[in-house]
Amino acid sequence: MKHDRKKNLTTEFYLLVFLAVVLVFLGVFAKGFYSINNIMSILNVYSYVLISAIGMNMIILTGNIDVSTGALISVVCLVIAAIGKLGATFPVLLITAMVVGMLLSAFNAFFITKLKIPAIVATLATTQIFQGSLTLAVEGSIYDLPATYTWLAFKAKVFGIIPFSFVMCVIITVIALLFMKYSRFSKKIYAVGNSTESARLTGINVNRTVFLTYVIAGALFGVSGVIVGTAGQRVTTTMGSGLEMTFIAAVVLGGTSTAGGSGRILGTVIGALILASISSAITYLGISTNWADFIKGAIILISVLVSALRTVKRKRSIPGKAGVQAS
Amino acid sequence: MGETILELKGIVKAFPGVLALGGIDFDLKSGEVHAICGENGAGKSTLMKVVCGVYPPDKGVIRVNGKEETFANPVEAYEKGVSIIFQETSLFEEMTVLDNMFLAHEITRKAGPLTVLDYAAMRQKAQDVFRRLAVDIDLNAIIKNLGMAQKQMVEIAKALTYEANIIIFDEPTASLTQREVDALFRIINQLKADGMGIVYISHRMEEIFQICDRVTVIRDGMYISTKDIQQTNKDELVADMVGRKVGNYYPKADTQIGDELLRVEHYYDEGFVSDVNFTLRKGEILGFAGLAGAGRTELMLSLCGHAKKAAGKVVLEGQEVHIRNYNDAMAHGIVYVSEDRGKYGLHVDMSVAHNITLPQLRNFRKGIFLSSKQEHDIGEQYISEVGIKAPSPEFMVKNLSGGNQQKVSVSKALAIKPKILVLDEPTRGVDVNAKSEIHKIISDLTLDGLTIIMVSSELPELLGMCDRIYVMKDGTIAKCFDRSEATQEKILSVALETAREEKEAAQ
Numbered sequence: 001m002k003h004d005r006k007k008n009l010t011t012e013f014y015l016l017v018f019l020a021v022v023l024v025f026l027g028v029f030a031k032g033f034y035s036i037n038n039i040m041s042i043l044n045v046y047s048y049v050l051i052s053a054i055g056m057n058m059i060i061l062t063g064n065i066d067v068s069t070g071a072l073i074s075v076v077c078l079v080i081a082a083i084g085k086l087g088a089t090f091p092v093l094l095i096t097a098m099v100v101g102m103l104l105s106a107f108n109a110f111f112i113t114k115l116k117i118p119a120i121v122a123t124l125a126t127t128q129i130f131q132g133s134l135t136l137a138v139e140g141s142i143y144d145l146p147a148t149y150t151w152l153a154f155k156a157k158v159f160g161i162i163p164f165s166f167v168m169c170v171i172i173t174v175i176a177l178l179f180m181k182y183s184r185f186s187k188k189i190y191a192v193g194n195s196t197e198s199a200r201l202t203g204i205n206v207n208r209t210v211f212l213t214y215v216i217a218g219a220l221f222g223v224s225g226v227i228v229g230t231a232g233q234r235v236t237t238t239m240g241s242g243l244e245m246t247f248i249a250a251v252v253l254g255g256t257s258t259a260g261g262s263g264r265i266l267g268t269v270i271g272a273l274i275l276a277s278i279s280s281a282i283t284y285l286g287i288s289t290n291w292a293d294f295i296k297g298a299i300i301l302i303s304v305l306v307s308a309l310r311t312v313k314r315k316r317s318i319p320g321k322a323g324v325q326a327s
Numbered sequence: 328m329g330e331t332i333l334e335l336k337g338i339v340k341a342f343p344g345v346l347a348l349g350g351i352d353f354d355l356k357s358g359e360v361h362a363i364c365g366e367n368g369a370g371k372s373t374l375m376k377v378v379c380g381v382y383p384p385d386k387g388v389i390r391v392n393g394k395e396e397t398f399a400n401p402v403e404a405y406e407k408g409v410s411i412i413f414q415e416t417s418l419f420e421e422m423t424v425l426d427n428m429f430l431a432h433e434i435t436r437k438a439g440p441l442t443v444l445d446y447a448a449m450r451q452k453a454q455d456v457f458r459r460l461a462v463d464i465d466l467n468a469i470i471k472n473l474g475m476a477q478k479q480m481v482e483i484a485k486a487l488t489y490e491a492n493i494i495i496f497d498e499p500t501a502s503l504t505q506r507e508v509d510a511l512f513r514i515i516n517q518l519k520a521d522g523m524g525i526v527y528i529s530h531r532m533e534e535i536f537q538i539c540d541r542v543t544v545i546r547d548g549m550y551i552s553t554k555d556i557q558q559t560n561k562d563e564l565v566a567d568m569v570g571r572k573v574g575n576y577y578p579k580a581d582t583q584i585g586d587e588l589l590r591v592e593h594y595y596d597e598g599f600v601s602d603v604n605f606t607l608r609k610g611e612i613l614g615f616a617g618l619a620g621a622g623r624t625e626l627m628l629s630l631c632g633h634a635k636k637a638a639g640k641v642v643l644e645g646q647e648v649h650i651r652n653y654n655d656a657m658a659h660g661i662v663y664v665s666e667d668r669g670k671y672g673l674h675v676d677m678s679v680a681h682n683i684t685l686p687q688l689r690n691f692r693k694g695i696f697l698s699s700k701q702e703h704d705i706g707e708q709y710i711s712e713v714g715i716k717a718p719s720p721e722f723m724v725k726n727l728s729g730g731n732q733q734k735v736s737v738s739k740a741l742a743i744k745p746k747i748l749v750l751d752e753p754t755r756g757v758d759v760n761a762k763s764e765i766h767k768i769i770s771d772l773t774l775d776g777l778t779i780i781m782v783s784s785e786l787p788e789l790l791g792m793c794d795r796i797y798v799m800k801d802g803t804i805a806k807c808f809d810r811s812e813a814t815q816e817k818i819l820s821v822a823l824e825t826a827r828e829e830k831e832a833a834q
Contacts, residue, residue, distance in 0.1 A: 182443040184433050187422075191430055194419035201381065201417060202431045203402030262421035 011255030014306075015270040022274070022281070030284035038280060040163055044153075046276035047169035048224040050269060052243070053250040054176045055217030057268045060251050062210050063193040063260025064112060064119035069221055069247055071130035072104045073240025076225030078134055081142040081235035084149035090156070093149070093230065098222035104130065105218025106211070113207040134237040143234040152230045165227045172223065176265050189213055193260030249300050250275045274299065329357035332524045333378070333409070333493050338387035340377055347373045349548045350387070355493065355524040360515060362527045362539040362556075366568050366784075366819075370548040371528045375495050379404040379411045391493070402431060410486035411495040416478045418470045425466040428453055428485045456487045460514050476507035483514065494518065495526040500534060501620065512538050530568075530618065532561050532823050546570050561820070569786070569815045577791025578763070580770040584794065585609030588778050589747060591630065594639035599625035600802040603639070607747065607780065610773055614793030615782040616818050622802035623782045624666060627749050631656040631663040657686065660746030664736050666755060666782070672736040673724050680706030680720035683739045709738035713768055730761020737768065748772065749780045754788060766792060786815045798822050 026033045052069060059066050079100050080093045088096070104126075111122035147154075156164035180186045188209045191199040196206050228239055254271030256263025278299070279292045333355040340348040348370050355361050363371050377384045380398025389396055391407050398404040401411065418427050429449050436445040453466055462480045470478065479499060486494050496515075500508045515525055515538055527539055535542055536556060544551040544567040551567050589607040594600060600622045607613050615623045629637045632650040641648055643659055650656045656663070665671035673682050680702045684691045691701045706720020715734045717727060724735055733753065740748055753769065754762045769779060769792060783789050789796050796808045798821045806821045 182438075184435065184442075184444060187426055187430055187433065187444075190422055190426070191419050194421050198417045198419060201401050203400050204431055257421070261419070 012264065012267050012270060015254065015267060019270055019274055026281050030281060033281060033284040036161065040161065042277050042280050043166040044163045046273055047165040048227040049246055049250060049276045050169055050272040051172050051220050052224040052247045053268045053272045054173065054265060055220035056247040057251045057256055057263060057265060058189060058213050059217050060256050060258060061189050061193045061260055061263055062213050064210060066108060066123045066217065067120060067244050068108060068123040068127040068130060069244035070240040070242050071127045072101065072221055073225040073228055073243055074134055074238055075104060075130050076100050076222055077229030077235050077239040078138055078142065078237065080226060080229050081145060084145050085142060087146060087148055089148055090151050094223070094226050097226045098219045101222025101225060102215050102218040105214045105221065109211045109214035113211050138237055141234050141236040145233045145235065150230050150233060152226065168223065172220065173269060180265050190261055246275055249296060253300055253303050329522065331355065332357045332392050334390040335378065336388040338374065338377055339385045340373060340382060341385055347548050348377065351545060351550045353543055355526060357492065357524050358519055358522050359540040360519055360525045360527050360538055362529060362535045362542040363545065364530050364535060364542060364564065364568065365545040369545050371545060372497055375411060375497055375526065375528060379409055379495065405489040405491060408491050409493045410489060410491040411497065412479060412482045412486065412499060413497055416482055418478055418481060420471040422470060423466065424464055424468050424470065424481050425449060425453055427470060427481060428488050432489065452488060453484065456484045459487065460484060475502045479511065493524045497528045500529065500531065530823060532564065544568055565816055565819050569819060578767045578770050579792060580774050582610045582773040584611045588644060590642040592640040594637070596625065596629040596634050596637040600629065603804055605797055605804060607778060609778050610776060611794040612769065612773060612779045612781055612792050614789040614796035615780065615799060616786060616789055616796055616822060617799035618822050619784065621799040621822070623799050624751055627663060627751055627780065627782060631661055631749065657743055661749065662740040662743050662745035663749045664740045664751060664753065666752035668732055668736045673732060675725035676723065678721045678723060679710065679715065679717050679735055682724055682735055683709060683742050686739065686743055705742060709742065713738050714764060728761065730757035730765065733757055733765060747778045747780065751782045752784065753781065754785070786818055790815065
């Protein structure tokens with residue numbers, strides 16, 4: 001029985017161990033990493049990374065992907081900056097951002113479901129469209145934004161210290177965890193990711209499931225967009241550039257299969273925390289920040305390799321039957 | 328036995344170019360197990376896919392529990408009480424047992440304004456079903472970690488969560504061990520006692536006699552007979568399955584059979600074939616018969632170097648050879664022509680000549696460039712020799728008919744100048760005329776000194792063409808027949824008998 005239990009240790013468990021080791025290591029070697037200011041700044045980054053990564057996780061679970069998220073967030077940032085300049089308050093900014101996110105993500109989903117364009121190709125194309133339309137619409141940047149606009153970044157602190165973005169992130173994560181456990185829709189997401197053909201034979205409307213998943217993810221990207229976009233008084237056309245890679249990395253690091261159909265939100269929660277702390281950890285360790293991307297890449301490669309090796313081993317050791325008697 | 332719960336009348340289903348079902352009648356009563364049997368490709372599985380809504384029928388009436396129904400997908404069929412356990416299970420591999428059992432018909436409850444999944448109720452119901460089946464499977468287990476037998480139990484349990492009263496089993500024992508088969512039969516008998524109707528598709532005779540009440544035979548998509556199991560026997564069923572086809576003409580040439588050319592001893596390939604021994608003599612046409620999945624194709628692919636883990640002794644012209652990849656096989660003069668020419672045999676978007684020269688481009692060049700003249704010439708040569716009906720060697724293969732594509736496939740192999748030509752289902756999907764042309768070509772080739780191995784599921788073809796026929800079963804050779812003694816009935820009855828005990832022992 002002991003042997004069986006060992007086999008059932010999840011990806012999440014290994015990630016948690018890895019995270020704990022890294023955190024202890026940083027406590028010893030990185031002076032200042034655990035200062036209140038730095039922790040709060042990491043929590044802010046963590047918030048927008050995790051909120052988007054949850055959306056990305058759902059998309060990847062259906063067996064699709066979205067590489068346009070960075071550009072999508074850039075669009076969201078500029079739209080809210082434009083209305084923020086006119087004095088719009090936070091609730092208006094948030095709702096606008098979510099609606100814009102949903103619309104743009106629905107645009108992606110339209111090409112994927114209705115026109116049957118592979119997700120990677122469709123979203124690669126829309127990346128260019130989103131980014132391209134920004135440079136057409138805006139000359140450089142929108143600046144001198146009022147204090148109502150930057151409220152989230154500078155004023156909204158719980159107990160005067162914890163960023164409100166983190167509270168939003170916690171609320172969204174809890175809802176997502178419950179949704180993925182207790183909604184019928186979540187089962188459809190997994191079923192589609194496992195096999196679109198079997199899902200169709202089971203009576204699941206595959207296109208509708210994928211479309212709705214993108215729309216939900218779009219709303220989450222919008223929320224991230226608000227956090228990213230309201231961080232300062234100037235908003236450029238490239239606020240979100242490259243962020244999609246961090247989101248996808250958090251999802252993959254969290255143990256979600258890029259083939260779709262398997263993976264949990266809990267893994268993404270941990271994966272996102274690891275990725276959100278890397279840049280800051282590197283700074284405090286005194287390593288050049290130029291190494292940040294390199295180290296992110298290495299961590300992802302290693303984690304994917306390790307999990308691949310674990311599955312290979314598992315397949316060899318139980319050829320089919322033994323797994324059932326466990327439990 | 329009770330009232331009729333499933334009735335099919337005149338079911339017709341055609342696929343492009345093939346009439347899969349030509350008017351099938353069938354009925355099932357509550358509390359009976361009704362077998363449907365027939366040869367490979369007789370239309371058994373197609374019929375059941377029509378019944379449960381995977382394919383819509385072109386014509387015919389389906390009556391379930393007294394009402395006429397048309398199902399758009401298996402879920403609608405499930406909801407009306409018809410469920411099917413597919414040969415390849417259709418479970419979701421990465422999901423849990425519980426999720427699979429209730430997918431798309433989850434039990435929910437109200438939590439304030441929201442409708443949420445009621446795991447407690449689903450667990451309860453799943454446990455009830457498991458208790459009824461007397462099986463014990465962890466509801467949280469991930470499907471991919473289960474064995475075939477457990478997967479099948481989950482499928483059966485899933486059917487019972489729908490309150491189905493008709494269950495269709497499509498070749499359920501194909502990948503089970505004897506112990507697992509016994510467990511399955513116990514469950515089937517219990518379902519039967521509960522008053523359910525069971526359709527049992529199989530071509531394993533002894534299983535049919537063991538658990539079925541009636542048996543319906545279909546052949547080439549046509550209804551042949553329905554019999555009470557007590558009033559029939561194996562020979563009668565085999566005769567019905569085979570039919571008495573007469574008038575097939577096979578142009579077998581009178582060739583001189585020479586000495587032993589190839590000897591295979593104790594050949595083994597993990598998971599596919601084990602302990603295969605056979606010999607091949609120069610100039611003969613050697614047939615391989617067997618049911619789908621008996622390991623014929625796998626054996627041939629393995630001999631031609633398409634398998635990494637093969638072991639055993641292969642002796643060619645008195646010398647032991649080691650074939651590690653297909654290039655080795657070609658170098659030794661062994662060439663394989665695939666059963667699926669569209670997928671593995673040909674590049675249909677390329678011309679006839681380019682297809683023929685592809686395996687040996689180095690022989691068709693001038694300096695460092697390919698010589699299109701040489702390619703053209705060899706294309707011309709085979710178009711006339713093999714009789715490919717193509718206007719020129721530059722003609723696209725995809726625009727040729729099935730029979731002519733097959734001739735290109737054979738030409739491609741012949742251009743390598745083989746000693747042994749392995750033909751896997753050489754006449755699958757070609758029309759009658761092209762078929763006899765291909766038979767003629769095969770026969771003529773032996774006159775030129777070529778030796779041929781022919782794998783085929785069409786017994787008349789093997790009987791007409793081959794000098795000797797090996798019958799394969801469960802990955803090994805069951806028997807060898809000489810041309811003079813082989814009959815369809817003999818071959819089928821060897822192929823149909825199972826080697827369960829051996830399989831069990833091997834585990």
